Each structure stands twice: as structure tokens, then as C-alpha cells.
Amino acid sequence: MDDFTQCMVTNSRMAARAITRRYDAYLRPHGLSATQLSLLGGIHLMPDVTVSEMAEARGFDRTTLTRNLDKLEQMGLATSHAPERGNGRIAEVTAKGIALIEELLPLWRQAQADMQAELSRDTFDDSLNVLRRLSKV
Amino acid sequence: MDDFTQCMVTNSRMAARAITRRYDAYLRPHGLSATQLSLLGGIHLMPDVTVSEMAEARGFDRTTLTRNLDKLEQMGLATSHAPERGNGRIAEVTAKGIALIEELLPLWRQAQADMQAELSRDTFDDSLNVLRRLSKV
DNA sequence: CTTGACACCGTGCATATACACACTATCTCT
DNA sequence: AGAGATAGTGTGTATATGCACGGTGTCAAG
Numbered sequence: 001m002d003d004f005t006q007c008m009v010t011n012s013r014m015a016a017r018a019i020t021r022r023y024d025a026y027l028r029p030h031g032l033s034a035t036q037l038s039l040l041g042g043i044h045l046m047p048d049v050t051v052s053e054m055a056e057a058r059g060f061d062r063t064t065l066t067r068n069l070d071k072l073e074q075m076g077l078a079t080s081h082a083p084e085r086g087n088g089r090i091a092e093v094t095a096k097g098i099a100l101i102e103e104l105l106p107l108w109r110q111a112q113a114d115m116q117a118e119l120s121r122d123t124f125d126d127s128l129n130v131l132r133r134l135s136k137v
Numbered sequence: 138m139d140d141f142t143q144c145m146v147t148n149s150r151m152a153a154r155a156i157t158r159r160y161d162a163y164l165r166p167h168g169l170s171a172t173q174l175s176l177l178g179g180i181h182l183m184p185d186v187t188v189s190e191m192a193e194a195r196g197f198d199r200t201t202l203t204r205n206l207d208k209l210e211q212m213g214l215a216t217s218h219a220p221e222r223g224n225g226r227i228a229e230v231t232a233k234g235i236a237l238i239e240e241l242l243p244l245w246r247q248a249q250a251d252m253q254a255e256l257s258r259d260t261f262d263d264s265l266n267v268l269r270r271l272s273k274v
Numbered sequence: 275c276t277t278g279a280c281a282c283c284g285t286g287c288a289t290a291t292a293c294a295c296a297c298t299a300t301c302t303c304t
Numbered sequence: 305a306g307a308g309a310t311a312g313t314g315t316g317t318a319t320a321t322g323c324a325c326g327g328t329g330t331c332a333a334g
Contacts, residue, residue, distance in 0.1 A: 004178035006265060007245070008252055009160045009171045014196045015271035016153035017291075021196075022274055023146045024292090034146045035320070041141035052282060059151045059158075061322045066284060068320070087282050087329050108144070115145055118274060128143060130267040134152035137159055137255060154321075161322090172290070189312060198292045203314065205290070224299050224312045276334090283328075290321075301310075 012134065019115075026111045030104055037104055039068055040077055043091045044101065050088035051080075059135055072097070149271065156252075163248045167241055174241055176205055177214055180228045181238065187225035188217075196272055209234070 004010065023034035032040070046054055051069065055062040069091055072078040077097035080089050093101070116124040141147065160171035169177070183191055188206065192199040206228055209215035214234035217226050230238070253261040 004175070004182055006249065007175055007178065008156050008249065008265070008268075010175040010179065010195075011265060011268035011272065012149075012153040012156045013172065013175070013290090015268045016149040017196050018272050018274055019145050019149045021292085028293095033319075035150065038141070038144055038147040038150070041144065042147065045141055050282075058147075059154050062282085063284075063323080064321050070284095071319075086331090089283065112143065112145065115274060119270070123270070127267050127271060128145070128148060130264050131145075131148035131152045133256070133260070134264060135148065135155050137155055137252060150320090158322085165323095170289075187312070199312085200293080200314075201291050207314095208289075223301090224310095226313065277332100278334105279330100279332085281328100281330075284326090286325085287323090288321100291319080293318090294316085296313105296315085298313075299311085301308105303308090304306090 008134075022115075023108070023111045026107045027104055030107060032100065032104060036068070036072065037101070037108060039065075040072060040093060040097055040101060043069075043072075043078060044093045044098070047092065048083075048090060050083065050090055052088070054091070145271075159252075160245070160248045163244045164241055167244060169237065169241060173205070173209065174238070174245060176202075177209060177230060177234055177238060180206075180209075180215060181230045181235070184229065185220075185227060187220065187227055189225070191228070 020034050027034050027037055042054070042058060046057065049057070051065050052062050054060075055065045058065075069078060069080065072091075073080065077094060077100060078091055079094050080091045082088060083090050119127065157171050164171050164174055179191070179195060183194065186194070188202050189199050191197075192202045195202075206215060206217065209228075210217065214231060214237060215228055216231050217228045219225060220227050256264065
């Protein structure tokens, strides 16, 4: 009973907490949390997909996405509608949401750049690849 | 407005979700979530430290640890007491907690081993190092 | 057109996480 | 011993996350 220091759960969650906390420090003063900007940006990157499809693509539970999306809609940053054909809920970033993304982009870029500087460019890129690989297990 | 795919927040949280979900599948049927086993194991690894010190060491908010610890105590898996000298709350795994850890260890080891097999031993080790590095940003 | 399979969706409940705030115990200085 | 600094704790509130369950719309078979 010893090697819990190698636990992937422990270490991956610890990393996510540290990174989220760090980015939050940049963004929060401007009215959006790092996770929320992450989701809003994700919606912007994936137009015309249903909530279920986006949940699948981003490794969310579908119901988590439902609620996080509700919050963004309450804030007026996103909206959703039914697809032309078939069943579903398709999210979309509103004009207000796009404006906020553009306002926050410099802060997010700064956070990314500071991470790169602290880790070195190569380590940053390697880390990104590792995280992407781990997201698919 | 394009490169959100490189967002560290998005990718680190996505990885943590995937890994947690995976380990949960092994452990949950036996009555403890992956995060809870992770914490219980962490307590076992760090005897005689206060809640604040452990929170600092593991990158938790202190109050998160308070509540998660409360839950483990409710389950009878952990207990806490004041230190000999000074202020504080020191957590400890109970006999029941140790028994449960020992019961779950094979499942956790299997989860780790399956991850290693899927990623390759080298990639697994590299990933662990990356996560540890990211936990310190 | 009905019916049953299937694909989506949302809600109730529980845990995880963090920030702001308030409280309490210790310790140190005078 | 009293007062202020320091360290440690817990609670209120809010978001993030996932599972179990139930509801609703779609579509193919008859």
C-alpha cells in the first residue's frame, strides 16, 4: 500500500485544479470563469452540433453540458434552438457572447503565453499533446 | 478567435474527466469513487499534517478538503483530531478505511496497469511527469 | 396511422471545487 | 495578563460534474 503518488486520478485532477485556478486569476476579474470561457469558446468552435454530440466530443456528461449551457444562456452569452431536421438542442454564441470572448481573448492569450514562458515552448506543446492523449483513454 | 483548441484549461479538465470516469468504472461498484480513494490514499500517505498543510500540498482549496474529509468521516473511513501542540485538524485513516483501501488496491492497480498497457509504459511515465509538472504551475 | 424502437433531452440527487466571510485558538510582545 | 498578529478552521453560496430516472420527439415497420 504505497504507490498512490503515481495515481493518475490524483495527478490529473491536481493538474486541472492548478491550471484552472491560474487561468481564473486572469479572467475572473472580468466576469467569466476559465471553465465558462472554455465552454463558450468550445461552442463557438463547434456550430450546428447537438448538446449530446458536443458532450461526446468534449468528454462531458451530457447533463453537465445541459446545465452549464443553461447558465451561459441566463447570462445572455449563448442561445439554443432545435435543429432543422430531427430532435435536439443546438447551442450558439450570441453577439454579446462573441463580444465578451473578444474582450477576454487577450487575457486568455496572456495566460497561455505566460504558461508557455514558464514551461518552455517545447514543454508546453508536449503537455498539450499528453493532455489530448489522456482525454481519449 | 481561433486557437481555443490549445486551451490548457479545456484540455486539462477534459483529461481529468476522462481519467476519473475510467477509474470510477473500476471502483464505484465497490462503494468508493476514484476521487475519494485518491483522497483516502493521500491521507494515508501524509500522516500528522493539518488540513491546511495537506490542502497546500495537494493543490486543494482548504475548504474543499474540509468537506471531502467530513464525508470520509461520515463513512467511518477517516477520523481527525487536534495536534499535540498548537491549532489544527489532523486527519487519519481508520482501521475500516485501511481495510477498504486494501480491498480496493487490486482494482486500482488493475486500472493503473490497464492505463499503462493502453498508453505504453513510457507514455504512461511521461504523462505522469507532465501532470506533476502542471500541478506546480 | 398506430406502435414500438430509438435518439434526445431535462431533473433530482449527490459529490467536487473554490471564494468570501466569520470564528477561534496560539503566540508574541509589552 | 492583555492586545494584536498569526494560523487554522468552518459555513454560506455558487459553479462543475456525473448517475439514475423519466419524459418527448422521430422514424421505421406494419
